Amino acid sequence: MVRNYSDFFPARPKNDGPDKNTSRLLSLGWQPYFAQQISSDELTATPPVRVVEVHRNAFHVVGEGLDEAILPVRNATVGDWLLLDRAHPPSSRVLERQSLLKRRAPGTDRQIQLIAANIDTVFVVSSCNQDFNIARLERYIALAFEAGIDPVIVLTKSDLASDPENYVDQARTISNSVPVVTLDARGDEPGLKLAAWCKPGKTVAFLGSSGVGKSTLTNALSGTEDIATQAIREDDAKGRHTTTHRQLHVVPGGCLVLDTPGMRELQLTDVAAGIDDLFSDLNELASRCRFTDCRHETEPGCAVQAALADGTLEPGRLNRWRKLKAEEAFNSASLAERRSKDRAFGKMVRSVMKQKKQKTWGLE
Ligand SMILES: Nc1nc2c(ncn2[C@@H]2O[C@H](COP(=O)(O)OP(=O)(O)OP(=O)(O)O)[C@@H](O)[C@H]2O)c(=O)[nH]1
Numbered sequence: 001m002v003r004n005y006s007d008f009f010p011a012r013p014k015n016d017g018p019d020k021n022t023s024r025l026l027s028l029g030w031q032p033y034f035a036q037q038i039s040s041d042e043l044t045a046t047p048p049v050r051v052v053e054v055h056r057n058a059f060h061v062v063g064e065g066l067d068e069a070i071l072p073v074r075n076a077t078v079g080d081w082l083l084l085d086r087a088h089p090p091s092s093r094v095l096e097r098q099s100l101l102k103r104r105a106p107g108t109d110r111q112i113q114l115i116a117a118n119i120d121t122v123f124v125v126s127s128c129n130q131d132f133n134i135a136r137l138e139r140y141i142a143l144a145f146e147a148g149i150d151p152v153i154v155l156t157k158s159d160l161a162s163d164p165e166n167y168v169d170q171a172r173t174i175s176n177s178v179p180v181v182t183l184d185a186r187g188d189e190p191g192l193k194l195a196a197w198c199k200p201g202k203t204v205a206f207l208g209s210s211g212v213g214k215s216t217l218t219n220a221l222s223g224t225e226d227i228a229t230q231a232i233r234e235d236d237a238k239g240r241h242t243t244t245h246r247q248l249h250v251v252p253g254g255c256l257v258l259d260t261p262g263m264r265e266l267q268l269t270d271v272a273a274g275i276d277d278l279f280s281d282l283n284e285l286a287s288r289c290r291f292t293d294c295r296h297e298t299e300p301g302c303a304v305q306a307a308l309a310d311g312t313l314e315p316g317r318l319n320r321w322r323k324l325k326a327e328e329a330f331n332s333a334s335l336a337e338r339r340s341k342d343r344a345f346g347k348m349v350r351s352v353m354k355q356k357k358q359k360t361w362g363l364e
């Protein structure tokens with residue numbers, strides 16, 4: 001199970017000097033935020049390692065002088081920093097995260113799954129063509145805000161659009177705090193235009209629909225042809241071959257690119273806070289309505305309708321806000337319902353057990 005992954009880590013310099021213990025960690029994304037959570041004794045007893053791949057039966061972790069497969073740690077995900085408990089790896093402590101992306105699982109039980117931790121910047125990718133969709137971009141941005149990650153909008157295929165600036169202008173209306181970059185994903189542009197966020201030790205990820213150029217961008221940043229599509233053949237527990245992708249690529253001399261299948265299936269989950277950040281202007285307007293439960297339809301004294309009327313609020317934006325809020329309410333409600341069902345089921349089990357016990361003890 002243990003493999004040599006050294007080919008996708010930067011070669012260690014020959015004389016790596018006094019800070020060699022931290023240089024490897026820094027290149028893996030170690031930051032003061034993590035360092036301040038542990039004492040120097042802990043640092044020696046339980047060395048920090050980063051989860052670079054998650055498989056059903058194993059985590060691939062890398063740290064200073066460490067590169068191995070361990071048994072999975074509960075409630076940890078790719079990108080997490082662990083304090084490795086060598087005697088019993090599953091008990092390794094998960095360091096507090098700087099950011100966390102999660103999603104609601106498809107299917108009926110709709111559990112929350114952890115997608116990735118400790119991403120610094122997420123590039124929300126769309127192309128300058130029919131894929132371009134403001135509402136979809138907004139969803140991804142809200143998701144990033146909710147996860148605690150800085151989003152950047154990247155508009156690809158500028159070379160194919162007759163008027164890429166038109167797309168940039170539209171994307172800029174989403175939020176003042178989200179930078180917008182347009183580029184041709186093939187060639188040198190990604191390295192140059194995304195350099196501000198792709199610094200050594202920074203972890204970045206790409207979000208966006210199929211075909212917009214995420215793999216092309218990943219390859220461009222990695223400076224190789226096929227890092228994003230390289231697959232590892234691996235035996236699963238039953239001896240079958242499964243193909244998995246490397247999930248956290250350490251770009252030589254550069255950033256870390258996180259590419260997990262889960263990122264490609266993200267949907268909106270529990271993003272109330274992110275929606276509020278993104279639509280803070282609308283929340284501000286709504287707070288000025290005469291009625292606190294204003295539905296912003298025909299109520300007198302509605303500040304939202306007033307803004308629509310005087311042209312300071314664009315109707316499309318109001319509609320998207322309504323849609324996101326409705327979706328979020330639906331998602332949260334189904335989670336709340338599930339929780340209350342779980343509680344009711346637990347109660348029922350307990351009462352049956354109690355009856356059984358009473359019967360066994362002849363109390364009935
Ligand atoms: N002309 C042009 N083609 C591009 C650009 N970006 C990507 N492409 C092409 O678009 C196609 C899809 O790009 P990918 O990088 O595979 O897209 P993806 O987002 O990774 O798609 P999935 O893997 O399905 O999620 C490829 O043929 C790329 O060469 C661009 O900026 N300009």
Ligand SMILES: [Zn+2]
Nearest residue numbers: 289294296302
């Ligand atoms: Zn109103």
